[in-house]
Amino acid sequence: MALFNRTPVAPLEYTRKTWMRGWVGATMFFLYAPLLILMIFSFNDSKRNVVWKGFTLKYYEKAMNNDSLVEAMVNSLTIAGLATVFSLVLGALAAVMLWRFRFPFKGVVEGTMSLPIIVPEICLGVAFLIFFAKIEWPTDLPWPLNLSAITIAHITFCFPFVAMVVRSRLESFNKEEEEAAKDLGASEWQTFRDILLPHMKPGLIAGALLSFSLSLDDFVITFFTSGPDTITFPVKVYSMVRFSVTPEVNAASTILIILTIVLTAVALKLQGVKAIAESH
Amino acid sequence: MAGGLQDWKQHKRPFAAIAGAPLFWLLLFFLIPMAIVWLYSFGENAGPADIAISGTLENYKRATEWLYLSIFLKSLAVAALVTLICLIIGFPVAMAITFASAKWRPWLLLGIMLPFWTNLLIRTYALMMLMGTNGYANKGLGALWEGASWLRTLVGMQPLEAWTPVQLLYNNFAVVLGLVYVHLPFMVLPLYAALDRLDKSLIEASLDLGAGHLRTLMKIVVPLAGPGILAGVMITLIPALGAYLTPDLMGGTESQMIANVIERQFKRANDWPFGAALSFLLIYAMFVLIALQSMRRDKGREAH
Numbered sequence: 001m002a003l004f005n006r007t008p009v010a011p012l013e014y015t016r017k018t019w020m021r022g023w024v025g026a027t028m029f030f031l032y033a034p035l036l037i038l039m040i041f042s043f044n045d046s047k048r049n050v051v052w053k054g055f056t057l058k059y060y061e062k063a064m065n066n067d068s069l070v071e072a073m074v075n076s077l078t079i080a081g082l083a084t085v086f087s088l089v090l091g092a093l094a095a096v097m098l099w100r101f102r103f104p105f106k107g108v109v110e111g112t113m114s115l116p117i118i119v120p121e122i123c124l125g126v127a128f129l130i131f132f133a134k135i136e137w138p139t140d141l142p143w144p145l146n147l148s149a150i151t152i153a154h155i156t157f158c159f160p161f162v163a164m165v166v167r168s169r170l171e172s173f174n175k176e177e178e179e180a181a182k183d184l185g186a187s188e189w190q191t192f193r194d195i196l197l198p199h200m201k202p203g204l205i206a207g208a209l210l211s212f213s214l215s216l217d218d219f220v221i222t223f224f225t226s227g228p229d230t231i232t233f234p235v236k237v238y239s240m241v242r243f244s245v246t247p248e249v250n251a252a253s254t255i256l257i258i259l260t261i262v263l264t265a266v267a268l269k270l271q272g273v274k275a276i277a278e279s280h
Numbered sequence: 281m282a283g284g285l286q287d288w289k290q291h292k293r294p295f296a297a298i299a300g301a302p303l304f305w306l307l308l309f310f311l312i313p314m315a316i317v318w319l320y321s322f323g324e325n326a327g328p329a330d331i332a333i334s335g336t337l338e339n340y341k342r343a344t345e346w347l348y349l350s351i352f353l354k355s356l357a358v359a360a361l362v363t364l365i366c367l368i369i370g371f372p373v374a375m376a377i378t379f380a381s382a383k384w385r386p387w388l389l390l391g392i393m394l395p396f397w398t399n400l401l402i403r404t405y406a407l408m409m410l411m412g413t414n415g416y417a418n419k420g421l422g423a424l425w426e427g428a429s430w431l432r433t434l435v436g437m438q439p440l441e442a443w444t445p446v447q448l449l450y451n452n453f454a455v456v457l458g459l460v461y462v463h464l465p466f467m468v469l470p471l472y473a474a475l476d477r478l479d480k481s482l483i484e485a486s487l488d489l490g491a492g493h494l495r496t497l498m499k500i501v502v503p504l505a506g507p508g509i510l511a512g513v514m515i516t517l518i519p520a521l522g523a524y525l526t527p528d529l530m531g532g533t534e535s536q537m538i539a540n541v542i543e544r545q546f547k548r549a550n551d552w553p554f555g556a557a558l559s560f561l562l563i564y565a566m567f568v569l570i571a572l573q574s575m576r577r578d579k580g581r582e583a584h
Contacts, residue, residue, distance in 0.1 A: 024376045024388070027369060031395045031464065034406035037416060041409070094302035101295055103288040109303070116310055118566060120522025122539040123317070123559040126546060130320060130556070131313035156309045159302070188294055213397050220524050220539075224546070234401045241405050241529065250409075253402040260398050264390070 039257060042250035059251040069252055072236035079147050079232060080215040083154035087211040088204060090155065091162025095203075096196070098163070099170045114164075116157045125224030128153045132225065139227040146230050153225045154215045161214065162207035169203030209267050213260070321556035331552060339557035348541065348558070355537040356565075358452070359520035362459040366467040366516050367509070369460070374471035375501075378478075389472065396465035404529055407461055411448040411530075418445045450532035458526040467516045474508015475501070514573050518566055538562055 045056035063069055098110060116124065132149050139146070173196070181191045219234040226235055233256065240249045288295040319333050321340070326332035342348070377388045395403065411417045422443040429440040448454060478501065486496040502509065524539035531537075538558065545555030 020372060020376050023372045027373050027464070028391055030369075030461070031392075034410045034461075035395070035398065035403065038402070038406040038409060090302045090305055093298050097295070097299040097302065100286055101288045101291070101299070102285040103295070103299075112306060112311065113302075118518065118570065119314075120519070120539065120562055120566065122522055122524050122542050123563055126542065126555060126559050127313035127317045129546060130316050130552065131309075134316055152309055155305070159305070163302070217397075217399050219401050234399060237399075237401050237405065238525075238529075241401070241408070249405065253399070253405065256399055256402060261394070264394060264397060268390075 035257065038250055039254045042247060042254040044247060044250075047246065059247040060255075063248050063251040063255070066248065068231065069236055069248070072231045072233045073252075073255075075147060075231065076216055076233035078144055079151050079154060080212050082144075082147075082151050083158050083215040084208050084212045086151075086155045087158035087162050088208055090159040091207055091211075092166050092200060092204060094159065094163040095166035095170055095200075099167055113160050116160050117164075121157075121218075121220040124153070124157060125221040128156075128221065129224040139229075146227070149227075150222050150225045150230060150232065153221050154211075154218060157218075157221065158211035158214050161210050162204075165207045165210065166200055166203040169200055169206075173199050205267075205270055209263065213263065216256075317556045317559055320553050321560050323553040323556075325551065325553065339554045340561075342554060343557050343561055351536065351541055352538055352561070352565075355521055355539075358456060358459070358537060359517050359523075362456055362463060362520045363467075363513055363516045365456070365460050366464050367471075367513065370464060370467040370471055370512070371509075374468050374475050377468075377472050378475040389469075392465050392468045392472075396469070400462060400525060403462060404458060404526055407458055408449060408530060411454060411457075413445045413447065413449075415448075417448055421446065449530060450535075452531070452535045454530040454532075455527045455535045455537070458530040459520050459523055462523075462526060463516045463520055466519065467512045470508055470512040470515055471505075474505040474511070477508070478504055510573055510576060514569065518569065521565065521569075522562060 041052075042059060043055050043057065044052055045058070046053035094113060098106070098113075103109075128149070137149055139149075141148070177195055177199075178191055181195045186194065217234070219238060222232050222235055223238070226232065233252075237249060237252065240246070286295075288299075320331060322335050322337070323331045323333040324336055324338065373392070377385055377392075380388055409415060422445070425440065425443040433439050482500055482504070483496055486500045487493070491499065521537075522539050523537060524543060527535055527537040527540055528543075531540075539562075542555050542558045542562070545551045545558065549555075
């Protein structure tokens with residue numbers, strides 16, 4: 001169909017120009033080829049990552065039996081889950097605060113709220129390293145409390161994103177609905193729960209997906225906050241890449257890539273392609 | 281209710297219930313840690329685990345020595361180059377997405393966003409695997425070399441000498457390529473957002489009146505999408521300037537960027553006050569960039 005154009009190419013149909021298609025195709029190739037090769041070689045029956053020697057699942061088995069790798073994965077997912085829940089609550093509250101109230105130094109508060117997004121990761125990581133050392137945050141707590149420092153750091157850089165997404169969603173809220181609910185006798189809390197919260201829902205879903213993937217993705221801040229016994233998946237992969245490149249890393253990475261794709265599919269199902277595209 | 285906003289004084293209890301938690305969190309887990317770093321940057325090592333905040337400017341003085349200043353400038357140059365390459369690659373892609381059919385557009389966008397959501401470390405590792413001395417990038421170059429050699433024999437010239445794998449990793453080239461790979465989606469998405477808002481009839485009018493595609497692009501599209509392009513540039517430039525992972529894994533000893541120097545002060549050299557000073561210099565550099573951007577934006581608004 002695309003190959004056999006019957007209508008002539010209109011001036012604005014840039015996508016139908018061959019060089020444009022080639023450009024987009026080359027870009028997609030550039031973005032995806034490394035990932036595809038990584039995934040293919042996770043099934044390669046060879047210790048070295050370069051020549052195809054036949055299909056095997058043994059590196060998946062190895063990765064699954066690698067206790068520290070599994071532990072790192074469980075830690076990462078736990079941190080991401082906890083950080084998402086807290087970021088959703090804090091971010092939604094922050095969004096409602098900025099959207100609803102007039103208060104002194106509002107501009108300053110708004111600016112400060114966006115700082116965790118702007119400040120380079122390395123600086124935020126350093127700040128948490130010093131902060132937790134200074135207040136002597138205990139590092140020998142039992143699981144999952146030993147993840148608290150990392151989780152706190154993740155919440156700090158995730159919730160401003162949630163606040164941003166939810167706030168832009170709130171702009172389309174019709175305040176008369178809220179007034180009508182109150183006129184009909186609903187309390188402050190009832191109005192929030194039954195009127196405002198349902199309206200915020202798409203923003204909350206987008207914010208949750210964003211903070212989950214930001215938290216799962218984070219290496220630098222975690223690298224500075226984690227103690228010797230608290231390893232997350234990116235930190236573990238980092239040390240594996242640093243010291244030895246094995247197909248085990250490929251297998252573990254493939255699992256995470258598939259997890260990302262599943263998450264994206266869930267997001268698609270919930271919101272549709274367009275809404276996802278617009279939330280960025 | 282002016283502007284539909286409630287005054288906090290008249291709704292003290294709901295305001296406290298809503299604003300309390302986020303403001304408390306921001307203060308305790310963001311402002312206080314940053315303030316400690318700031319104070320440390322004026323301190324000095326007083327013992328193995330003790331830092332005295334003495335108000336000294338020694339750390340900042342040391343940070344402006346040529347050794348560190350040159351790394352700073354080099355980081356800025358690398359980030360600028362990465363941004364430029366991303367802009368050159370990303371602009372036509374964003375154009376293509378903007379003018380794609382309604383059926384294709386969401387999928388193209390998704391195609392850009394999926395790598396953006398994939399773990400940064402995994403993407404860096406994937407690229408490293410490809411660029412190793414035995415990787416596919418080298419094999420591809422080798423095949424091209426062989427092809428060129430064969431062509432030479434066809435026209436009766438001496439064949440080229442045998443292909444030796446080149447070192448693609450652990451140098452400045454690898455860092456730039458890695459950063460482009462990682463940051464390309466950051467550039468394409470805001471560019472698309474800006475181009476999508478464009479009034480397409482203006483482009484049509486320009487083409488109808490006889491301007492070529494290139495001229496229309498330079499005189500119509502770029503000025504109108506200017507703020508969006510600037511936003512894309514900032515969204516790429518700022519994280520590229522503070523990049524740690526890519527130069528650490530893909531760079532060699534001579535391609536360290538400022539974030540790597542900061543990391544070294546904390547994890548190896550154990551000179552926290554100096555690291556704190558470097559961190560704040562990096563933050564100040566970000567502020568300058570953002571201030572420049574908002575100045576440009578305001579100027580653009582006045583002109584309209």
